[in-house]
Amino acid sequence: MTDAYVAIEGGHVLTGRARAPGTARGELVFTTAYTGYEESLTDPSYAEQVLTFSYPLIGNYGVRDERFESDQVQPTAVLARELTDDVAEWLGSEEIPAIDHLDTRDVVTDVREEGAMECGIAAGPDATPEDALAELDRCRGMSEHTDIGATVSVDEPARYEGDGAYDVALIDCGAKGSIRSSLMERGADVTVLPYDATPEDVSRTDPDLLFVSNGPGDPENFEAAQALVEEFAGDLPLAGICLGQQIVAAALGGTTEKMAFGHRGVNQPVRDLDSGRVVMTTQNHGYTVTEPGELDVTQINVNDDTPEGLASDALDVITRQYHPEANPGPHDSLDFFDDVLAMADAQRVAPTAD
Numbered sequence: 364m365t366d367a368y369v370a371i372e373g374g375h376v377l378t379g380r381a382r383a384p385g386t387a388r389g390e391l392v393f394t395t396a397y398t399g400y401e402e403s404l405t406d407p408s409y410a411e412q413v414l415t416f417s418y419p420l421i422g423n424y425g426v427r428d429e430r431f432e433s434d435q436v437q438p439t440a441v442l443a444r445e446l447t448d449d450v451a452e453w454l455g456s457e458e459i460p461a462i463d464h465l466d467t468r469d470v471v472t473d474v475r476e477e478g479a480m481e482c483g484i485a486a487g488p489d490a491t492p493e494d495a496l497a498e499l500d501r502c503r504g505m506s507e508h509t510d511i512g513a514t515v516s517v518d519e520p521a522r523y524e525g526d527g528a529y530d531v532a533l534i535d536c537g538a539k540g541s542i543r544s545s546l547m548e549r550g551a552d553v554t555v556l557p558y559d560a561t562p563e564d565v566s567r568t569d570p571d572l573l574f575v576s577n578g579p580g581d582p583e584n585f586e587a588a589q590a591l592v593e594e595f596a597g598d599l600p601l602a603g604i605c606l607g608q609q610i611v612a613a614a615l616g617g618t619t620e621k622m623a624f625g626h627r628g629v630n631q632p633v634r635d636l637d638s639g640r641v642v643m644t645t646q647n648h649g650y651t652v653t654e655p656g657e658l659d660v661t662q663i664n665v666n667d668d669t670p671e672g673l674a675s676d677a678l679d680v681i682t683r684q685y686h687p688e689a690n691p692g693p694h695d696s697l698d699f700f701d702d703v704l705a706m707a708d709a710q711r712v713a714p715t716a717d
């Protein structure tokens with residue numbers, strides 16, 4: 364049955380089957396991951412994006428909220444070759460339009476050839492191609508969502524007690540839950556602070572480590588988080604993941620830019636420049652650091668040499684462009700969390716002389 368339409372930048376309209384009704388718009392992105400659909404669908408980094416799964420069958424092991432990375436579905440719409448009833452019902456219950464019976468290989472090839480594109484979606488018994496085109500017309504580029512942080516961040520600080528071994532201030536720019544749990548499993552208490560927290564808000568929690576989370580959109584639109592990094596660099600150890608790496612670099616004299624279509628999937632090879640070791644990593648980003656400013660590039664993407672890890676021994680900073688917390692994806696890089704907490708340990712043992 365054809366009752367769903369995807370209008371892609373340039374005016375091309377794909378047809379498919381509505382699995383959850385509604386209209387939506389967003390940047391057309393993809394993941395090649397073959398598992399982890401619950402984790403990806405609840406990752407706030409996908410806000411204002413339409414997520415295409417290139418793996419042909421999505422939903423074959425059900426939907427369980429213990430695997431969620433946040434408490435709601437985050438992409439504005441979902442495209443697939445075949446969605447199971449479980450996933451379709453979940454998306455329907457969250458009013459997220461979903462379309463399957465699409466040739467998602469074609470969609471992904473288009474995005475890889477043309478670069479990031481906007482799209483409009485219309486699905487359901489009354490949907491028309493014109494509805495999808497009207498959504499496309501209203502779609503804005505990711506960088507134009509200037510206050511996207513407000514849509515994904517906590518409003519108020521929230522404290523999570525681990526074993527009290529460390530106190531981490533986690534700036535929530537759209538944080539995945541498993542960043543917090545990876546820190547707590549290693550003994551940290553975590554205070555999650557809003558994306559626009561002030562230096563006073565951070566100081567009040569008296570942290571051992573300032574951690575800037577992943578999140579959606581353009582790092583240039585996270586000015587408050589950049590100001591925190593500027594304020595605390597050199598005084599507190601700093602860590603960042605994905606958007607967090609971009610924010611930390613931009614705050615410390617670096618630059619970022621939009622990539623052609625980004626790094627997407629759970630098998631992105633990353634080389635550590637010191638050890639020469641290559642790890643497989645989970646990635647879903649459309650921006651990248653171009654100049655690292657005061658930081659050193661410590662890891663690069665094997666496919667395109669872009670910076671995947673940044674650090675400064677002098678300032679106690681370690682960041683990653685990929686997702687060491689996995690969920691979904693390989694667990695090869697979980698030691699990142701040990702490394703950032705070791706910075707907090709080192710600073711407590713040997714406080715810098717004033």
Ligand SMILES: NC(=O)CC[C@H](N)C(=O)O
Nearest residue numbers: 578580605606648649650
């Ligand atoms: N996963 C993320 O944190 C994404 C970072 C940023 N929004 C980008 O697209 O580059």
